[in-house]
Amino acid sequence: MDMLLFQLEKDGEKPLYDQLYSGIKEAIITKKISVGEKLPSKRKLADFLNISQTTIEIAYAQLLAEGYIMSKARVGYFVEEIDELPYIQQDTVASLSELPKKKTFKIDFNPASIDIHAFPFQTWRKYAKELFDDASKELLLTGEPQGELSLRTEIANYLYQSRGVVCSPEQIVVGSGTEQLLPMILRLFSDDTYFALENPGYPAVHRMFSQHKRKVYPITVDEEGIFIHELEKTSADVVYITPSHQFPTGAVLSATRRAQALNWAAQSTSRYIIEDDYDSEFRYTGKPIPALHALDRNDKVIYMSTFTKSLMPSLRVAYFVLPPKLLATYNDVFNYYSSTVPRFDQHIVANFMRDGHFAKHLNRMRKIYRKKHDKLTSILENYSKQIKITGEQAGMHILLEVQHELSEKHLQQLASNADIGIYPLSDYRLDHAAASQPQFLLGFGGIPVHEIEHSIEKLMGCWDIKKHQSPPR
Structure with missing residues (x-):
């Protein structure tokens, strides 16, 4: 050249x-x-x-x-x-930098948030330090396909003691979140199987069904949970429900509808219930309600849960419990599967549970969330002329109905302008239809208890909702 x-x-x-x-x-x-x-x-x-x-x-x-x-x-x-x-x-590169970023808020009522200040880091660090040692070098190799036996054993013991679920470790499959496990459950059923979902419900769950091209019937939810009579009118063989604390309304499935759901499933060999027990650890009124699986006598319930709320979202450890009949199908369909959760993480959780620290942590978090819950509901009583709360029996969020001339979207924008994150119920409806009155999910898990009063007052202020004096009791 x-x-x-x-x-x-x-x-x-x-x-x-x-x-x-x-x-x-x-x-x-x-x-x-x-x-x-x-x-x-x-x-x-x-x-x-x-x-x-x-x-x-x-x-x-x-x-x-x-x-x-x-x-x-x-x-x-x-x-x-x-x-x-x-x-x-x-x-x-320039176009990528211009992509919209997820908005953050000074006050965020996100229902997915947890209290990050009460985590037992010192204890967790101890178990992690013990495992990352030459004595644990076998954990560098691939482990058991359904998850480590030690973790599945601890999960089985915990489910029996806390949720009344009777199962063996062999029925449990550990994976990295609902996003991974639910599609696996869907593959246990033929392509022409019809499913039913709660409406409103988890948007991510609906997307998963849609992405896997599954036919879905939306079933209405009220204060007693999913309408079983509406379910019976469909061709669905499998229904996905959150009976202990319906997401997002907070409704607890009534005893009558629990029996109806189990009877519906028992009427056909092809029918099953997927029970997502995502935050059952936290209940504030009455005695703990057993899982639907605990009432099942016909092996018709596929039980799912996660450590997202009880430990941390970033841990990415979830699991499902399969009925014996579906376990055989699972072994045929997923004979290649290897658990996607790192073995070290699984053993840290297993040892944490084995030595009683998980139970201690849950007890502590129940007290913290109950204190936040009680503070929140008490403050909201001052605005009861214009607002109504439901779904307050359990979980880490409540449902707020607002008597207001403005729409949900307008009220959400007013809150956003005030640097407050608030989440309309219509975002969780399969048809995105708004209710006659604006309704919002109000998560309190991530808000420090001493900031709850100020946060509510600021939210009500941007909506121009006045506090009233409660009559003396």
């Missing part, structure tokens, strides 16, 4: 060596300069482009460092053979 001709902007913002480096690199990538071809000497190229040799030297040095060219002593620089790589152009 005699010479390289590049358009260099000597008065531009980009340094000359950088312009030259980019030009030569682009020419090499696009094969305008062939592999093995010799580049001009620094002196000749400097004279030709009317720039300093130092500029050429810096550009060549960068190309050499990145492997685009090679240097032969006393001979010169030659183009290297490089693998074809997807190079990100500058305009692509």
Whole structure:
């Protein structure tokens, strides 16, 4: 090669060596300069482009460092053979930086938030430190496909003691969250199986059914939970429900409807109930309600739960319990499956549970969340002329109905303008239809108890809802 001709902007913002480096690199990538071809000497190229040799030297040095060219002593620089790589152009980088970022709020009533200040880091660190040692080197290898036996054993013991669920470790499958496990459950049923979902319900769950092209019937939910009579009118063989604390309304499935649901499932060999028991650990009124699985005498309930609320969302440990008949199907369909949760994480959780720390942590968190719950509901009583709360028996959020002339979306925007995150119930409806009165999910798990009063007052203030004096009791 005699010479390289590049358009260099000597008065531009980009340094000359950088312009030259980019030009030569682009020419090499696009094969305008062939592999093995010799580049001009620094002196000749400097004279030709009317720039300093130092500029050429810096550009060549960068190309050499990145492997685009090679240097032969006393001979010169030659183009290297490089693998074809997807190079990100500058305009692509700019467009990525312009993507909308998830908005954060000074006050956030997100129902998914937990209290991050009460986690027992010292105890957790102890178990982690014990495991990351030469004595645990076998954990570097692939473990048991359904999850570590030690963890599945602890889960089985915990479910029996706390939820009345009788199962063996062999029936439990551990995975990294509902997003992974629910699609696995769907694959246990034929493609022509019809499903039913609570409406409103988890948007992510609805998306999972949709992405797997499953036919879904939305079933109405009221203060007693899902309408079983409405379910009976459909062709559904499998229903997904959250009976202990319906998401998002907070309704607890009544005893009558629990019996109706189990009777519905027992009427056909192809019928099953998927019970998502996502936050059953936290209940504030009455005695703990057993899981629907605990009442099942016909092996018709697939039980699901997670450590998201009880420990931390980032742990990504969830599990399901399969009836014996479906376990055989699972073993056929997923004979290749290997648990997606790191073995070290599984053993930390198992040891944490084995030594009683999980139970202690839950007891502590129940007290913390009960204190927040009671504070929240007490403050909201001051605004009871315009608001109504439901779903306050359990969980880490309540449902707030607002008597207001403005729409849900307008009220949400007013809150957002005040740097408050609030979540309309319509976002959780399969049809996105708004109720006759605005309704919002009000999560309290992530708000410090001493900030609850101020947070509610600021929310009510931006909606222009006045506090009233409660009559003396």
